[in-house]
Amino acid sequence: MERRERLLLGLQYVLGQIAVVLTASLCFLFVRLMGYRIRDLKRIRNEVKRMYRAYDGPWIVCPNHLTMIDSLVISYGMLSLADHILHFRRVLWNLPERKNFQRNLFLALICYLAKCLPVDRGGSREGIQRLLEKCCRVLDWGQGLLVFPEGGRSRTARINQENFSYGVGRFLDEKSGCRVMLVYLRGDGQERYGTMPRLGERFTMTVEVFDPGGVDGGGLRVQREYARRIVERLAGMEDEYFAGCG
């Protein structure tokens, strides 16, 4: 990674930290205004806090993906407003698709300050490589990365075990010190994928530490196997969610 890129990434983090009182407050205000609630919020935040206390190194957080604001709701569910401000290091780096937010300057600024690293889907090899280097750099800093292992919102509204992305496997293969946290988030009314959850949505959120285990061999096969195991367990969490609804 070039020195300039490293400095720019560091600058993004510092500016984000300076602005976190404003950006986190805005995000929390948004969640409140939309009437979103998460069941057992306090318990979930305590659970996440325990996980961070047990391991202060880099986490790769892998959720299911149904709406465009999942990462925001997950951040709200994982950390209190005070924790966002006092432990900005624990706020996850996120990888949104650039075209989804860069048309709106305000949104682009908020995303920049909220630790977003834009992805150009189908972009140049150099661009993808630069993004991977940035991700590895933030993991080297001991910070967390939010990666949707499905690679996009699930078109069937269920975990897609056939057509998922292997990016998360690459991070696990390259960065052996990372731990994996799985998050399953679903609103009561989320019957299909969409842009935003409905007003007043009530979410169920479950978090768990996942050990992907070892994989023999090397290279792309290892990455695919890690990603497969993560997606498989997420599908298991989804089954548990629906079993609990019944």
Add this chain to the structure above:
Amino acid sequence: MSVEQITQKVIDILRGYVKDSALLEKATQETHILKDLKVNSARLVDIIIKCEDVFGTSIDDDEADRIATIGDAVLLIQQKAA
């Protein structure tokens, strides 16, 4: 193995991953696997792993990252086989 033979085998492998098989009929060495054949990046990884199996070679991350077109894949396999 000649370039033509490798190309044909690569196209045969691609057949399992390209939804619109008509796109493969006019495929050339310059055909971009992601953009022209509408294959997503995860499936490109599957294609590369399949190529490893079919051609009995191994392709590392950096080499895989360099594969964008059919020609890139053919050239890499040819170099590995040499």
